[in-house]
Amino acid sequence: MWFNFLLVMLLVICVITDIRERKIYNKVIFPTLIIAFLSHLLLGGSKDLFSSVIGFFVGFLILFVPYLLGGMGAGDVKLLALIGALKGSYFVLHSSIYMAIAGGLMAFILLIFQKQLHTTLKSLYYYIYNLKYGIRLPSLINNNDLSNTYPYGTAIATGAIINLLLEGGLHLW
Incomplete structure (x- = not known):
């Protein structure tokens, strides 16, 4: 329950800052990451800490390539990595599926x-x-249109909350 509470509080803060300022702050991510690692170590021992670290790297790797390609902010990558550190690799994998669906729907609605x-x-x-005929034409999309972004932290949070609801773990206290 502690990790669910911590996750929901983190998501609320990050969604608010991402919507208002298009930023997910390190001053929120890094202290929460330390709390996650310490909590796993104190509550479950080295085995839980190891599982938390694996979850961190799984979450990090899911969005790292889109970040390198310029389609994702560093805060989004760190947020998903932190979700993995809090809840583990299986949780972050399932959340990322829901995140992708939510992100696609949000982009469609935005369009x-x-x-x-x-x-x-x-x-x-x-x-x-x-492309079928080997002809490569320039895109009809204006490059200014490509600069339209939306706070992807909302899609990440949506994916995590859906996963919490589906696993029946939205008991905060």
């Missing part, structure tokens, strides 16, 4: 509200169609 869905789908269709 609809920004009235870019038609242009994006048309550009994708022409790109794939021309």
Whole structure:
């Protein structure tokens, strides 16, 4: 229950700062990471600490490549890694599936509200169609449109909360 409480409090703080400022702060992530590691060590011994460290690296690796490609912020990577440190590798793997679904839905809704869905789908269709014949055309999407971002920490938090609900672990006290 302690780890669920800590996770939910972390997610609330990170979602608020991510929505308001598009930032997930290290001053929230790193102290919580230390608390997670120490709690696992004190409550479960070295075996739980090892499991927490493995969960950290699994969460980190899930978003590390998208971060390297420029599609993800460093705060998002650290947040998912921290979720893995708090709840373990299986939890973070399952959460990342829900996170991807939530993130895709959020991006789709964003495209609809920004009235870019038609242009994006048309550009994708022409790109794939021309690749079939070995023709590579420049994208119809304006580079300024690609700068539109949204706080992906919300998708990460949504994935973790859905996973908590599905495993019946949303008992905070």
